[in-house]
Amino acid sequence: MDLKLELIVLPVSDVDRAKAFYEQAGFRLDLDKAVSEDWRAVHFTPPGSECSIIFGQGITSAAPGSVQGLYLIVTDIEEARAELVGRGIEVSEVFHDAGGLFYHGHDAGEVTHQVEGQERVAGPHPDRATYGSYADFSDPDGNGWVLQEVTQRAPGR
Structure with a gap:
């Protein structure tokens, strides 16, 4: 059985600031979709990676900045x-x-x-x-x- 890590959820406090940072870092923007004022998903992939990150509004209740390593x-x-x-x-x-x-x-x-x-x-x-x-x-x-x-x-x- 193959188990491929596909997506990591990042907790952020300011979605637009995080989006600007990952764009600046050269990550590929795959999705920026809001379905309401309370829910927005922003999805990026690092260059050459098969695993992506996602952050946004209403995505996670984890503390911003709590993902390490x-x-x-x-x-x-x-x-x-x-x-x-x-x-x-x-x-x-x-x-x-x-x-x-x-x-x-x-x-x-x-x-x-x-x-x-x-x-x-x-x-x-x-x-x-x-x-x-x-x-x-x-x-x-x-x-x-x-x-x-x-x-x-x-x-x-």
Whole structure:
């Protein structure tokens, strides 16, 4: 059985501000539909992704900015970061984990899933190890995104 992740719901406080942000970031606008004053859906897809995001009015009761650790996989972390920065998106500097372990989170003290003692180190992984270099950013509400450089997929992926 195939189970394909298709859509992630993002809680936002201002639909038009979020729409402008994701357009600026280069995501493809797939839908902006309002059926009443209380319900509006805005649907975007990141470039090259098969999974999309949706936000709007009446879409979710989750707190704006509460979604963290949304990974965008890129083949060149520095190029991807530069493109987002060039589009006016505030993105952290590229970093890696000194211990080489899994990183998940955002540098503003938000949700992280790191082993105690892990250290965030400036710059890409010294060997440019696949799955080893990161940069992160947030939308205007604080929903957290992580760029991760993957140059060779793990077996079975």
